[in-house]
Amino acid sequence: MKKIKVKDILGHSHSLMNDMVINTASQLENAYVIIKLDDLLKERGITQKDLAFLTGMRVGTISEIANGKGISWNKAQLISIMSALKLTNFSQLYEIRLEPTQHEEYEIESSQWIATKEMPNSVKDMYRENLLKSRGLD
Structure with a gap:
């Protein structure tokens, strides 16, 4: 599980978003985005490389998603991961904890x-x- 403070995400996103988006989102600045991909892979006994083959994504892309390095979420990629891992809910992959x-x-x-x-x-x-x-x- 990877925890990233919302405040840190907003700090890296500021140049990409307008001030109103940042100001509104900053009300959750002390919350955390929880990325559960590595735990899901461990539970299933597969690697990021295996998931890359299952989804058609680059291993580097899987790594970026697992580490919260991407700037935005590509919906098709997330749906592909959910399908490959047989997830039934987005919260199994990502969560925001206030x-x-x-x-x-x-x-x-x-x-x-x-x-x-x-x-x-x-x-x-x-x-x-x-x-x-x-x-x-x-």
Whole structure:
């Protein structure tokens, strides 16, 4: 399992993304992206080279995916990995883990939003801030 802090990912992505994407994503800066590919390979008794043959990808590409080195996720490649490893859910391959307090806060706000159809204040604030930025009024 490879853990990469979201803050580190955002630091490398800043030149590729607009400020609003980075600002919104940075609300999860203390979360981790968990990459489980190496564990999945070990569980199945195969190597990255074996997976490369199964998926048609380069071994280097498999290594980059396993180590979180790629800048973006290619959906066709991820689906190919899921198919080759007989995965039934994306979370078997990747996961985002929030800090416990943020996880609890998001659970509450999400449930309330769904129940009331009323956008939480934190989301309203984000919306307002992004709207102002998009109009150059920040």
